[in-house]
Amino acid sequence: MQFINLQAQYQLISESVKKRIENVLNHGQYILGPEVTELETKLAAYAGTRFCVSTGSGTVSLEMALRALGIGPGDEVITVPYSFFATAEVVAIVGAKPVFVDIRPDTFCINEALIEQAVTPRTKAIIPVSLYGQMPDMEKINAIAAKHGLAVIEDGAQSFGAQQRTADGKQLHSCGASLIGSTSFYPAKPLGGYGEGGALFTNDEALYKKFIMLRNHGSPKRDEHLMLGMNARLDSIQAAILLAKMEVFEDEIQKRNQIADRYSNDLMNACVTPYVSPNNLHVYAQYTLRFEDRGKVQTALAAQGIPSVTHYSRCIHEQPIFANLGYAPEDFPEALKASRQVLCLPMSPYLPAEDQEKIIRAIQQI
Ligand SMILES: Cc1ncc(COP(=O)(O)O)c(C=O)c1O
Numbered sequence: 001m002q003f004i005n006l007q008a009q010y011q012l013i014s015e016s017v018k019k020r021i022e023n024v025l026n027h028g029q030y031i032l033g034p035e036v037t038e039l040e041t042k043l044a045a046y047a048g049t050r051f052c053v054s055t056g057s058g059t060v061s062l063e064m065a066l067r068a069l070g071i072g073p074g075d076e077v078i079t080v081p082y083s084f085f086a087t088a089e090v091v092a093i094v095g096a097k098p099v100f101v102d103i104r105p106d107t108f109c110i111n112e113a114l115i116e117q118a119v120t121p122r123t124k125a126i127i128p129v130s131l132y133g134q135m136p137d138m139e140k141i142n143a144i145a146a147k148h149g150l151a152v153i154e155d156g157a158q159s160f161g162a163q164q165r166t167a168d169g170k171q172l173h174s175c176g177a178s179l180i181g182s183t184s185f186y187p188a189k190p191l192g193g194y195g196e197g198g199a200l201f202t203n204d205e206a207l208y209k210k211f212i213m214l215r216n217h218g219s220p221k222r223d224e225h226l227m228l229g230m231n232a233r234l235d236s237i238q239a240a241i242l243l244a245k246m247e248v249f250e251d252e253i254q255k256r257n258q259i260a261d262r263y264s265n266d267l268m269n270a271c272v273t274p275y276v277s278p279n280n281l282h283v284y285a286q287y288t289l290r291f292e293d294r295g296k297v298q299t300a301l302a303a304q305g306i307p308s309v310t311h312y313s314r315c316i317h318e319q320p321i322f323a324n325l326g327y328a329p330e331d332f333p334e335a336l337k338a339s340r341q342v343l344c345l346p347m348s349p350y351l352p353a354e355d356q357e358k359i360i361r362a363i364q365q366i
Pocket of ligand 1: 129
């Protein structure tokens with residue numbers, strides 16, 4: 001059994017993928033070809049933003065967002081200690097200081113109620129993470145940011161396709177719910193490619209123009225460089241593959257939810273199943289359970305040939321490279337607890353029913 005079965009999806013979309021790749025091979029515009037523009041237009045429409053700029057990865061997207069905002073040495077950026085390392089890594093890379101706020105025990109996302117006490121005169125931005133595929137309360141976060149004049153960059157690496165209904169009935173889309181949204185097309189993500197990739201989203205034209213320049217050596221047009229940028233372009237072939245994947249994306253979100261519902265219905269009496277806020281559409285980049293004795297469960301599952309993964313077994317504030325920030329492990333008790341308890345089960349839209357059955361039975365027995 002595989003943790004994520006990418007081949008099953010390929011079987012389904014192989015004709016479209018091959019045709020689209022062949023188009024690229026025929027026209028030969030491997031860099032910033034028409035597929036890149038087509039993909040960006042479709043992604044922006046999906047997220048409900050005016051602009052989308054595709055990039056080389058989710059990590060570089062976040063770095064570009066910070067650089068476009070002019071964030072650097074002397075600045076602080078509020079984020080979570082429980083995420084993939086890149087979320088905080090980019091803050092330090094641009095020379096700013098990551099300031100952590102603990103997560104909520106139910107959704108594993110930033111605890112909105114703790115954000116304000118972390119704001120200082122140096123704070124410039126908040127990076128909430130839509131962890132595992134579910135958005136934190138973006139209205140609350142945007143309101144806190146507006147009150148203190150901060151930018152909000154949603155790290156939607158795991159949540160493209162997720163949605164949230166606001167108190168007044170508006171439907172927010174992940175990556176389109178704040179000043180900047182950032183996502184990743186790493187193959188294991190809900191909208192994953194066949195290689196590296198990412199995208200940035202915004203309604204702000206000035207930021208959009210900076211993103212375009214940053215990803216291409218600070219250059220708005222040939223032989224003109226207005227800023228120091230980087231090479232952060234998405235390949236035309238990768239864009240072609242993602243266009244084929246978008247054809248089945250809606251259906252895949254539904255399939256992920258069906259599998260998650262089955263897991264949760266059958267396991268809720270055996271262990272702690274994921275909490276989904278009633279206003280949220282979750283895209284289940286990961287399906288996560290909590291166990292007091294995670295190691296025992298993981299070993300017992302492995303003995304039956306069932307793979308499981310710990311996302312994440314060590315918090316970011318515990319990482320050796322961030323020792324200089326001076327945090328103690330217990331400074332963020334919910335993040336610490338999650339990192340010791342969470343176990344992710346196999347999840348992909350095409351996980352066979354027999355595998356689902358086997359996993360459920362195994363956990364019930366354990
Ligand atoms: C929450 C989060 N942020 C950022 C990233 C970085 O994305 P990428 O691997 O595309 O650089 C990832 C993906 O691994 C992620 O899960």
